Amino acid sequence: MEPTNKLPKDFLWGGAVAAHQVEGAWNKDGKGVSIVDVLSKGAHGVDRIITDGVQDDVMYPNHEAVDFYSHYKEDITLFAEMGFKCFRTSIAWPRIFPNGDETSPNEAGLQFYDELFDELLKYNIEPVITLSHFEMPLHLVKHYGGWYNRGLIEFFVNFSRCVFERYQNKVKYWITFNEINNQRNWKNPLFGYCNSGMNYTEFEHPEQVMYQVIHHQFVASALAVKIGHEINPKMKIGSMIHMMPLYPATCKPEDMIQAQQSMREKYLFSDVQVRGHYPRYIEKEWQRKGIQVDMAEGDAEILQAGCADFLAISYYMSNIVDAVPPTDEVNPLFGASRLNPNLEASEWGWQIDPVGLRYALSELYERYEKPIFIVENGFGAVDEIEPGKTINDDYRIAYLSRHIAEMKKAVTLDGVEVMGYTPWGCIDCVSFTTGEYMKRYGFIYVDKHDDGSGDFSRAKKQSFSWYQQVIASNGEII
Numbered sequence: 001m002e003p004t005n006k007l008p009k010d011f012l013w014g015g016a017v018a019a020h021q022v023e024g025a026w027n028k029d030g031k032g033v034s035i036v037d038v039l040s041k042g043a044h045g046v047d048r049i050i051t052d053g054v055q056d057d058v059m060y061p062n063h064e065a066v067d068f069y070s071h072y073k074e075d076i077t078l079f080a081e082m083g084f085k086c087f088r089t090s091i092a093w094p095r096i097f098p099n100g101d102e103t104s105p106n107e108a109g110l111q112f113y114d115e116l117f118d119e120l121l122k123y124n125i126e127p128v129i130t131l132s133h134f135e136m137p138l139h140l141v142k143h144y145g146g147w148y149n150r151g152l153i154e155f156f157v158n159f160s161r162c163v164f165e166r167y168q169n170k171v172k173y174w175i176t177f178n179e180i181n182n183q184r185n186w187k188n189p190l191f192g193y194c195n196s197g198m199n200y201t202e203f204e205h206p207e208q209v210m211y212q213v214i215h216h217q218f219v220a221s222a223l224a225v226k227i228g229h230e231i232n233p234k235m236k237i238g239s240m241i242h243m244m245p246l247y248p249a250t251c252k253p254e255d256m257i258q259a260q261q262s263m264r265e266k267y268l269f270s271d272v273q274v275r276g277h278y279p280r281y282i283e284k285e286w287q288r289k290g291i292q293v294d295m296a297e298g299d300a301e302i303l304q305a306g307c308a309d310f311l312a313i314s315y316y317m318s319n320i321v322d323a324v325p326p327t328d329e330v331n332p333l334f335g336a337s338r339l340n341p342n343l344e345a346s347e348w349g350w351q352i353d354p355v356g357l358r359y360a361l362s363e364l365y366e367r368y369e370k371p372i373f374i375v376e377n378g379f380g381a382v383d384e385i386e387p388g389k390t391i392n393d394d395y396r397i398a399y400l401s402r403h404i405a406e407m408k409k410a411v412t413l414d415g416v417e418v419m420g421y422t423p424w425g426c427i428d429c430v431s432f433t434t435g436e437y438m439k440r441y442g443f444i445y446v447d448k449h450d451d452g453s454g455d456f457s458r459a460k461k462q463s464f465s466w467y468q469q470v471i472a473s474n475g476e477i478i
């Protein structure tokens, strides 16, 4: 047996991105338009603007991204140099089914991912693939009304079956929906739109619509898990939530109850996807609010038959909640939560809480007893290039190092099974919430800027060699 104070030998160190935030080539080789292709930039750190479609004179941020589509070989060489054991990205749904409702796939799109996965496997880097990371075909929004339409289940299942069959011997680790719980904050249109192609604020009963949408996604996700396992029983298919612990603002019992109830906004998703059924608290909430979710006969059995093999989380920060929130301090991006006076924050107000990661991992593991994969964690910052092309991102090293230290405590002191760790934006990419290049996360710098300048050339940051050492020592040197 290995000593208990070490991470497992097969720990999956790597990095994470999403297709639309890196690939560019938004209309190449038969790719259809996705919902993020029509998102313009947002205000600094708040939300992006949803537009009706692509306009000729506008350059949308995700159209070029960091041109990973043409640079992936060079980038994978750098990932291999850092020692990556895995690399998380997504398959852009409209590269495979440009409109989402076709019966046969776009071969050129399938070919691209074949080549990408082959390149990763050449360096023994396991692909970790998200099926839906904010990239649904725009056509499914315009012609079917997004995930509110139950017909979307079939389209998603067709897409999933197609890529499972095609890549069954290349990809072992899959995630169905990225941060499926983001849309629970339905007041911010960005989240509903990116998760499901829905702007909940336009509906008279937004929560009724939201829960119906979510039900469709639960069924689609469970079906995908079941089909994936039938195609290749060795596949590990996970669900994913945005995990942001919400602490009680004070030790008042009322604040504690509020924190417990607010956490259900995250746990509902993993409760259903990991345990395979709706928890009783949500039935009570629906009764109280007069919400009626249409479920077809057999849905309950589908949810039970498609339980996730592991739980993936993104973890960036924690927040606090009060029974009676002070309205002026509420965080617009994350709903009715606010900043913790005990913590420092990034330039975007994302609070740095490494200990919260240990807390989150223990909470989730005790609840589900399933392996947890940390598929996003990282520090968004404006990096300065110094003479000689050096980028001294010691603030990023400090952030990651402190989080890894707490993750190790969760593993070695609390007994949590953590499968791997893939820092977000291992190569600089377009920010999800702002649509800007300036909020960078990478170990690899990309010369591309919000004014359109830059030649996409890559440069190693200080954190590059630091992370290389972390991986080489299996997390002993951080």
Ligand code: BGP
Residues within 6 Å of the ligand: 018, 021, 178, 179, 242, 314, 376, 380, 424, 430, 431, 432, 433, 434, 439
């Ligand atoms: C997560 C998303 C990612 C990513 C990350 C960082 O919520 O899954 O797509 O971008 O957040 O967010 P941002 O880029 O806004 O800093």
